[in-house]
Amino acid sequence: MSPLVRVENLRKQFGGLTAVHDLDFSVAEGEIVALLGPNGSGKTTVINMISGAFAPTAGRIMFGETNISGLPAHRIAHHGVARTFQLVRVLPSLTVRQNIVAAVAFRREPVWGQEAEAEAERLLSDVGLTGRGPEMAQDLTYIDQKRMELARALAAQPRLLLLDEWLSGLNPTELRVGIELIVSLRDRGMTVLLVEHIMEAVRALCTRAVVMNVGRKIADGPTAGVLADKHVVSAYLGEGHA
Numbered sequence: 135m136s137p138l139v140r141v142e143n144l145r146k147q148f149g150g151l152t153a154v155h156d157l158d159f160s161v162a163e164g165e166i167v168a169l170l171g172p173n174g175s176g177k178t179t180v181i182n183m184i185s186g187a188f189a190p191t192a193g194r195i196m197f198g199e200t201n202i203s204g205l206p207a208h209r210i211a212h213h214g215v216a217r218t219f220q221l222v223r224v225l226p227s228l229t230v231r232q233n234i235v236a237a238v239a240f241r242r243e244p245v246w247g248q249e250a251e252a253e254a255e256r257l258l259s260d261v262g263l264t265g266r267g268p269e270m271a272q273d274l275t276y277i278d279q280k281r282m283e284l285a286r287a288l289a290a291q292p293r294l295l296l297l298d299e300w301l302s303g304l305n306p307t308e309l310r311v312g313i314e315l316i317v318s319l320r321d322r323g324m325t326v327l328l329v330e331h332i333m334e335a336v337r338a339l340c341t342r343a344v345v346m347n348v349g350r351k352i353a354d355g356p357t358a359g360v361l362a363d364k365h366v367v368s369a370y371l372g373e374g375h376a
């Protein structure tokens with residue numbers, strides 16, 4: 135199958151620090167792939183380059199047949215890439231519905247007014263927030279803020295969803311809900327690149343895993359094999375993670 139996203143020789147330097155070093159990997163349409171690695175290994179920097187927050191120092195990012203490397207974030211979003219942030223970003227002083235309506239307005243073909251409100255209700259239902267539109271965003275529990283953030287990402291009608299530790303901070307019950315939500319997206323054909331520290335979630339969701347360490351790729355393959363790889367295990371142990 136031809137990949138939906140293909141990263142080639144991707145590199146990012148911050149001054150003298152090479153955060154991402156000649157990285158290659160791809161994600162096929164409909165796949166959920168984990169991007170793993172100890173803290174500081176460059177995962178968020180990769181997400182930032184794919185989504186257009188940072189331009190790569192070198193290399194290429196192909197999205198379908200389009201070279202999106204270095205395009206501004208809004209253009210990449212219009213090509214069909216959406217993301218969530220490692221720290222939840224919402225508009226706290228707006229209602230839940232207004233948060234989604236605002237995101238719908240940034241689509242390539244924005245919708246407004248009643249149509250946008252109806253679309254917001256549909257998106258809220260998709261993430262398990264049916265009828266919660268009138269509540270203030272800042273009053274939501276953590277899992278519900280996560281759901282709303284996901285609805286904001288889905289509002290862009292992405293083909294590729296980038297989730298940066300979206301499941302972190304959830305309690306065990308919420309984690310199960312979060313995993314099921316991602317499963318429901320997969321069942322609707324969404325392609326997902328998932329940065330995640332919770333191995334239970336990685337095993338449950340990801341057919342394939344790409345592992346980075348200090349900016350470089352150290353493993354890429356079916357999840358179970360990658361997680362058992364001794365280089366991967368020692369990279370995590372080296373950082374103090376058991």
Ligand SMILES: Nc1ncnc2c1ncn2[C@@H]1O[C@H](COP(=O)(O)OP(=O)(O)O)[C@@H](O)[C@H]1O
Binds near residue numbers: 148151176178
């Ligand atoms: N905007 C930035 N400016 C300078 N250094 C950065 C910036 N973003 C990330 N880094 C550095 O790049 C490395 C990789 O960071 P990051 O991609 O956030 O890792 P991860 O998400 O895997 O924990 C770290 O050493 C980090 O300090």
Ligand SMILES: [Mg+2]
Binds near residue numbers: 177178179220
């Ligand atoms: Mg990170």
